[in-house]
Amino acid sequence: MNAARAAQNRRSTMNQQKKFHLVFSLLMGAMMIFLMTFVITWVNVGISATFLATWMKAFAVAYVVGVPVIFFLAPVARKMTAGLVGAAQ
Numbered sequence: 137m138n139a140a141r142a143a144q145n146r147r148s149t150m151n152q153q154k155k156f157h158l159v160f161s162l163l164m165g166a167m168m169i170f171l172m173t174f175v176i177t178w179v180n181v182g183i184s185a186t187f188l189a190t191w192m193k194a195f196a197v198a199y200v201v202g203v204p205v206i207f208f209l210a211p212v213a214r215k216m217t218a219g220l221v222g223a224a225q
Contacts, residue, residue, distance in 0.1 A: 161210065165203035173198050
């Protein structure tokens with residue numbers, strides 16, 4: 137019975153880690169892409185009558201691309217960082 141409970145706890149922990157990673161990717165993507173597309177749109181078109189529409193289009197495209205990139209590359213970046221600073225994961 138204890139082995140079954142331990143296996144269930146491991147699955148629950150893994151599910152929590154996966155959920156955390158997904159939510160982290162969605163939030164980090166939104167914050168970073170929101171700011172980056174604002175700055176790049178501002179640099180490219182300036183504050184004009186079309187700024188908001190241009191910025192929102194850039195945000196939508198970048199979010200669809202950026203979130204999966206963050207989701208799949210964040211673990212790689214964590215491992216690289218741990219290797220560079222000598223930290224255990």
